[in-house]
Amino acid sequence: MAFKVGFTEKQDKPYEYDTGDVYDFLEGGVLSIAYAANKAKWTEYHAPGKWVRVVAEPNHMPGESGH
Secondary structure, eight states, rough: OOOOOOOOHHSSSOEEETTTOOOEEEEGGGGGEEEEEESSSEEEEEEEEEEEEEEEETHHHHHHHHO
16 A cells, blocks of 8 residues: 545545555645556546545655655
8 A cells, every 4th residue: 555545425445546656736625646557547636525635655745656
C-alpha cells in the first residue's frame, strides 16, 4: 500500500493505491489520482466532498510516486 483514499460513498473501507500511483491536491480541493500500474495510464479527478482523507506512507508525498 502506498496510499489510501477514503471516499464519502464508501466510508466503511478506504481504497488502496499502488506505489507507482500518484495523488495530488488541486485548486479548490480537487483530488487527482494518476494510475501508473499498467501500460494504459490515466488520471481521475474527485471533487471536494467526494473524498474525505488521504493516508500515505511517509515516502509518498503529493505529486510524487512512492518509488
